[in-house]
Amino acid sequence: DTGVSQDPRHKITKRGQNVTFRCDPISEHNRLYWYRQTLGQGPEFLTYFQNEAQLEKSRLLSDRFSAERPKGSFSTLEIQRTEQGDSAMYLCASSSIKDGFYEQYFGPGTRLTVT
Amino acid sequence: GQSLEQPSEVTAVEGAIVQINCTYQTSGFYGLSWYQQHDGGAPTFLSYNALDGLEETGRFSSFLSRSDSYGYLLLQELQMKDSASYFCAVSANQAGTALIFGKGTTLSVSS
Numbered sequence: 001d002t003g004v005s006q007d008p009r010h011k012i013t014k015r016g017q018n019v020t021f022r023c024d025p026i027s028e029h030n031r032l033y034w035y036r037q038t039l040g041q042g043p044e045f046l047t048y049f050q051n052e053a054q055l056e057k058s059r060l061l062s063d064r065f066s067a068e069r070p071k072g073s074f075s076t077l078e079i080q081r082t083e084q085g086d087s088a089m090y091l092c093a094s095s096s097i098k099d100g101f102y103e104q105y106f107g108p109g110t111r112l113t114v115t
Numbered sequence: 116g117q118s119l120e121q122p123s124e125v126t127a128v129e130g131a132i133v134q135i136n137c138t139y140q141t142s143g144f145y146g147l148s149w150y151q152q153h154d155g156g157a158p159t160f161l162s163y164n165a166l167d168g169l170e171e172t173g174r175f176s177s178f179l180s181r182s183d184s185y186g187y188l189l190l191q192e193l194q195m196k197d198s199a200s201y202f203c204a205v206s207a208n209q210a211g212t213a214l215i216f217g218k219g220t221t222l223s224v225s226s
Binding site: 004031033035040041042043044045048055056058091093095097100101102103104105106107108109 | 119146148150156157158159160163202204209210211212213214215216217218219
């Protein structure tokens with residue numbers, strides 16, 4: 001069990017560019033979540049998957065954001081036409097039915113800076 | 116709307132006891148979680164309450180009163196390494212769905 005990993009750890013992009021982040025959850029964890037966190041705030045929920053099915057999306061998730069978990073393992077979060085307001089830490093988490101899904105294990109995050 | 120209120124900052128000395136309160140107003144409620152986050156680190160799970168009462172895990176305890184929409188995290192025998200941000204989070208639906216986080220409480224422990 002190596003924990004949740006995210007790649008890249010840091011991303012600097014220019015406004016209008018597309019970016020894609022990857023998350024590898026703890027193996028055999030059924031659920032995978034994406035959150036966004038800005039300085040001084042708690043994480044804000046974006047979306048979550050059970051296996052490959054995307055079960056819930058936040059209203060915060062505009063049409064420019066898309067997430068996939070094609071084989072129920074790793075997930076990608078893509079942001080199209082980035083805006084300066086997208087600058088944040090993007091956190092991925094996973095959870096297991098074995099724990100009753102109570103505990104979400106977070107990865108180290110991808111820090112996005114849009115210039 | 117959904118809101119969770121917790122104090123923004125708390126300070127204490129090593130060996131002391133500190134309580135971080137959380138009041139919530141959400142469209143639904145299934146359980147209250149607490150997470151710890153050190154500067155530059157990932158949030159880590161501390162505790163979960165679905166029913167009224169106290170849950171104890173080592174030096175940390177968490178309490179929930181569903182009728183008051185209120186909970187708290189109690190940290191005992193504070194250590195310097197406990198300096199971090201603490202977030203309460205509500206599962207508005209069943210466990211394992213979206214968490215709604217508060218803004219966090221920054222705890223500073225001094226010697």
